[in-house]
Amino acid sequence: MGQQEKVATSLAGAVSEEISASLASVDAELERRYPGDPGTRQPVHTVYVPGDAFAAGTIRSWGDQALAALDEHAPDAASFAAVLGLSDELAEPVYSRVRAKLEREPIEDLRVDFEDGYGAHPDADEDATAARAARLIAQAYRDGTAAPYMGIRMKCMEAAVRDRGIRTLDVFLTGLIQSGGLPEGLVLTLPKVTYPEQVGAFVRLLEAFEKAHGLDAGRLGFEIQIETSQSILATDGTATVARMIQAAEGRATGLHYGTFDYSACLGVSAAYQASDHPAADHAKAVMQVAAAGTGVRVSDGSTNVLPVGPAAKVHDAWRLHYGLTRRALARAYYQGWDMHPGHIPTRYAAVYAFYREGFEQAAARLARYANHAGGDVMDEPATAKALSGYLLRGLDCGALDIAEVARLSGLTRADLEGFAAPRRGDLTASAK
Numbered sequence: 001m002g003q004q005e006k007v008a009t010s011l012a013g014a015v016s017e018e019i020s021a022s023l024a025s026v027d028a029e030l031e032r033r034y035p036g037d038p039g040t041r042q043p044v045h046t047v048y049v050p051g052d053a054f055a056a057g058t059i060r061s062w063g064d065q066a067l068a069a070l071d072e073h074a075p076d077a078a079s080f081a082a083v084l085g086l087s088d089e090l091a092e093p094v095y096s097r098v099r100a101k102l103e104r105e106p107i108e109d110l111r112v113d114f115e116d117g118y119g120a121h122p123d124a125d126e127d128a129t130a131a132r133a134a135r136l137i138a139q140a141y142r143d144g145t146a147a148p149y150m151g152i153r154m155k156c157m158e159a160a161v162r163d164r165g166i167r168t169l170d171v172f173l174t175g176l177i178q179s180g181g182l183p184e185g186l187v188l189t190l191p192k193v194t195y196p197e198q199v200g201a202f203v204r205l206l207e208a209f210e211k212a213h214g215l216d217a218g219r220l221g222f223e224i225q226i227e228t229s230q231s232i233l234a235t236d237g238t239a240t241v242a243r244m245i246q247a248a249e250g251r252a253t254g255l256h257y258g259t260f261d262y263s264a265c266l267g268v269s270a271a272y273q274a275s276d277h278p279a280a281d282h283a284k285a286v287m288q289v290a291a292a293g294t295g296v297r298v299s300d301g302s303t304n305v306l307p308v309g310p311a312a313k314v315h316d317a318w319r320l321h322y323g324l325t326r327r328a329l330a331r332a333y334y335q336g337w338d339m340h341p342g343h344i345p346t347r348y349a350a351v352y353a354f355y356r357e358g359f360e361q362a363a364a365r366l367a368r369y370a371n372h373a374g375g376d377v378m379d380e381p382a383t384a385k386a387l388s389g390y391l392l393r394g395l396d397c398g399a400l401d402i403a404e405v406a407r408l409s410g411l412t413r414a415d416l417e418g419f420a421a422p423r424r425g426d427l428t429a430s431a432k
Helices: 013-022 024-033 058-073 077-084 088-104 123-143 162-178 196-213 240-247 259-265 278-291 311-330 341-356 359-370 381-397 402-409 413-420 424-428
Strands: 045-050 109-113 149-153 186-190 222-226 252-257 297-299 336-338
Touching: 013 024, 045 341, 058 088, 058 311, 058 341, 077 088, 077 311, 077 341, 088 341, 109 186, 123 149, 123 162, 149 162, 162 196, 186 196, 196 222, 196 240, 222 240, 240 252, 240 278, 252 278, 259 278, 278 297, 311 336, 311 341, 336 341, 341 381, 359 381, 359 402, 359 413, 381 402, 381 413, 402 413
Parallel strands: 045 109, 045 336, 109 149, 149 186, 186 222, 222 252, 252 297
Antiparallel strands: none
């Protein structure tokens, strides 16, 4: 050991104390507004099923239809890889995992739709359909056939349909309570939000329901659908979506981009309404920045090109859907909508290829970071967070197995979760 370095300071301790006191309110505001990602599983997609079409066997039916589409149009790994342009290395692991997923868990997130996909029905019919949805979802969670996440999309808070939407939500939630309680995977979706005040009104509605049933405050969260230009840019030039997140008072769980309503709102011709249109990219970029650090997740929209008909048309639709999904993943939209059973093979193919083609490098980089081993890339805590988040998402959806991740990284799932959720101050420190 060499001679101990002599350390001198010039500032009294009171200076630091005074600065800390002056920033106390800012510290509290940071913790309140930007708590970070919740660390829970995010589904890779949301499937919308009209309320009158939803049945006890819907999830299994979608899986069976998706498997049948593979059997007819891509019966083996080589043919599926040829359609999508998968490498020889990825072809078999992606195909086998897609088939296994469709057999085991074909849908990760299902929304029984009482809005556009359902339309206008007599009040008595919608009441009965909402009550039936509650009964079927409660039963699915009891018998183990539910998707990890399930819920409804009600009608919006605009005057023409507000009362109907409120009643449908009340009937549905009351039915769940009467069937044994609210499931952990419950998700509610509020569509066509234009003003933050509509979000605030929805919060009051959920508060009233919680009080009526003695539920913990904040038990009910919800997603906000971004489907109008006003939800991105307000008349005063501010980002409305950021104000919506704050108006939700911690209850917002996601922002879902509505491809076709938003495109139509901007006057985009029907032939060009797509999730990769420049208008869509702008809206989703604003959503992404507004949600960053808040714990609110973003979701891409959907394609309305269905993989149906002769093989050539199915293959074209598959390639389109696969490409849009891969594009979204690269832009950190880890969730999207699927509108047809034929979409879910390419949803999982895109997701699995995305994680499998990069997990070896990600695991090796994270291992070097964890072991302070250096390498050809100088990673910092923020990068370690991104690397671990990438691996955890791959594990959650079935693209990766913990055994292969542990073999390459030397890390357990608990280790990955620790890197994925560092303390706020750790992200400003350099890696050692």
